[in-house]
Amino acid sequence: MSSAMKNYLRKHPEVRTIRVAAADLNGQPRGKRVPSRFADKVVEDGTRFPMSVLNLDIWGEDIDNSPLVFETGDADGVLKPTERGFVPMPWLEAPTALLPIWMFREDGRPYEGDPRQTLKTVLDRFKEKGLTPVVAVELEFFLIDDSGRNLQVPISPRSIKRRKAAETMSIRALDSFDSFFTDLYDACEAMDIPADTAISEAGLGQFEINLMHGDDALRAADDAWLFKLLVKGLARRHGFAASFMAKPYEDYAGSGLHTHFSVVDKNGANIFDDGGPRGTALMRHAVAGCMNAMHDCALIFAPHQNSFDRMVPGAHAPSGICWAYENRTAAIRIPSGSSAARRIEHRVAGGDVNPYLMLAAILGAALNGIEDGVEPPEPITGNAYALELPRIPTTWGEAIDAFENSTIVPRIFSAELIRNLVSTKRQELFYMAELSPNEQVEIYLDTV
Incomplete structure (x- = not known):
């Protein structure tokens, strides 16, 4: 799958940046903007951000007293590309691709607070x-x-x-x-x-x-x-x-x-x-x-x-x-x-x-x-x-x-x-x- 993802960008040299995003509990896309020349690393290794990011409120604020924040040091999850691979983002002016991702724990287990992992279960x-x-x-x-x-x-x-x-x-x-x-x-x-x-x-x-x-x-x-x-x-x-x-x-x-x-x-x-x-x-x-x-x-x-x-x-x-x-x-x-x-x-x-x-x-x-x-x-x-x-x-x-x-x-x-x-x-x-x-x-x- 990763080779197909890499080939997508090689076939679309006009894509200068990508977005990597996962759905939080409200269905909001949470993630990062990455220059396309660094996309291979994301495809191979995934990316990281705090597990609490999938548990934000509708305003994008941390949840008060959430054990995902201060209690555990706001620990990272590991986010890997889904089998969907890259999709274009035709609503943006500049040619851009979105790479949907989902969250895993450090030891490779699915993160149970990820909505997509919930459906998979x-x-x-x-x-x-x-x-x-x-x-x-x-x-x-x-x-x-x-x-x-x-x-x-x-x-x-x-x-x-x-x-x-x-x-x-x-x-x-x-x-x-x-x-x-x-x-x-x-x-x-x-x-x-x-x-x-x-x-x-x-x-x-x-x-x-x-x-x-x-x-x-x-x-x-x-x-x-x-x-x-x-x-x-x-x-x-x-x-x-x-x-x-x-x-x-x-x-x-x-x-x-x-x-x-x-x-x-x-x-x-x-x-x-x-x-x-x-x-x-x-x-x-x-x-x-x-x-x-x-x-x-x-x-x-x-x-x-x-x-x-x-x-x-x-x-x-x-x-x-x-x-x-x-x-x-x-x-x-x-x-x-x-x-x-x-x-x-x-x-x-x-x-x-x-x-x-x-x-x-x-x-x-x-x-x-x-x-x-x-x-x-x-x-x-x-x-x-x-x-x-x-x-x-x-x-x-x-x-x-x-x-x-x-x-x-x-x-x-x-x-x-x-x-x-x-x-x-x-x-x-x-x-x-x-x-x-x-x-x-x-x-x-x-x-x-």
């Missing part, structure tokens, strides 16, 4: 059983003019007009920003991100792009993480902002990040496919596992103060814990269609999540259900928002408590990650309370 559990998740994600985001005091839809470069209305499934809305989407698809191709269909959504300037399904969930998380960096960076080149924050506009639906997944056995057969519309017992066990973990894992699906503005009844975001066949009001939907493609759609997460932690939570919970052989309640029919159902936590503080005190969460996440995430979110909860709603939006707009 869950996938290893599947592998031990001869199973492989097949995953696809749908990402919703807003294009925003944030140049004034209030957020609003950008002026269309084509019509030179600002349309202040939701335009669900509107071709006109897509065409209004055709130059942005053309550049975005070109950039996805250059970065090998499998971007598929784009649609306009129900919010002001809101769009959704689907990433194609594949049998490498770690790569799917990489794709989602890189896609978020790309969309936000490229929008700035076009003169406006893009944001995956859960709820930028009070009166319009927020942004979700929906996950579709099935599981195949060692022969490549979909273990959810019973040849008909209902799906197998194993599918129902996976549904039950996801439902059982949904309350306690709400902090993963709604990690920020703003996340909970999205999760209100009737706002196209699930608030009750339930499942259904072909019903988008349910938290878990079983789409119709060919039985060979029978799958689960998990609809709870907001666009502001860390994709690595989100997939770890969903797939880890599904595997718990498969291992335990648990049955879900009966699927609902009709409008889930109108039913009396067990509820996902409605406040950030409640979600933090549920995650910290859960008996289910430790089956999915390491004690190190649980401690780090809880400490991070308690610190953010404290300091966010000092900010006005506008100041909170300003923080989240560019970060998540």
Whole structure:
């Protein structure tokens, strides 16, 4: 792999600098800028920075009283390139390449507080059983003019007009920003991100792009993480902002990040496919596992103060814990269609999540259900928002408590990650309370 990485730079002599970056708990890229003539050393030996860097708050500050800081002398982790290798960064003016990295301890063991390592641990559990998740994600985001005091839809470069209305499934809305989407698809191709269909959504300037399904969930998380960096960076080149924050506009639906997944056995057969519309017992066990973990894992699906503005009844975001066949009001939907493609759609997460932690939570919970052989309640029919159902936590503080005190969460996440995430979110909860709603939006707009 290292020779392929070195060859990338030799084939692209125009690249003068590289970035090496890992995802922290909030999904923020943390790393270094390196002149390309020193890149071979990074490829061969990796790089180093403190383990605490993957455990910073949303402002990039150390966590108060974290054992990763003063208690251990702020010890370094060793960061090595992932199997992804170099990808271009088309949102920058100068030709630049990004080398995704992940963290290990000095003795070579994976660092348990690294979100990517967390997902890898869950996938290893599947592998031990001869199973492989097949995953696809749908990402919703807003294009925003944030140049004034209030957020609003950008002026269309084509019509030179600002349309202040939701335009669900509107071709006109897509065409209004055709130059942005053309550049975005070109950039996805250059970065090998499998971007598929784009649609306009129900919010002001809101769009959704689907990433194609594949049998490498770690790569799917990489794709989602890189896609978020790309969309936000490229929008700035076009003169406006893009944001995956859960709820930028009070009166319009927020942004979700929906996950579709099935599981195949060692022969490549979909273990959810019973040849008909209902799906197998194993599918129902996976549904039950996801439902059982949904309350306690709400902090993963709604990690920020703003996340909970999205999760209100009737706002196209699930608030009750339930499942259904072909019903988008349910938290878990079983789409119709060919039985060979029978799958689960998990609809709870907001666009502001860390994709690595989100997939770890969903797939880890599904595997718990498969291992335990648990049955879900009966699927609902009709409008889930109108039913009396067990509820996902409605406040950030409640979600933090549920995650910290859960008996289910430790089956999915390491004690190190649980401690780090809880400490991070308690610190953010404290300091966010000092900010006005506008100041909170300003923080989240560019970060998540």
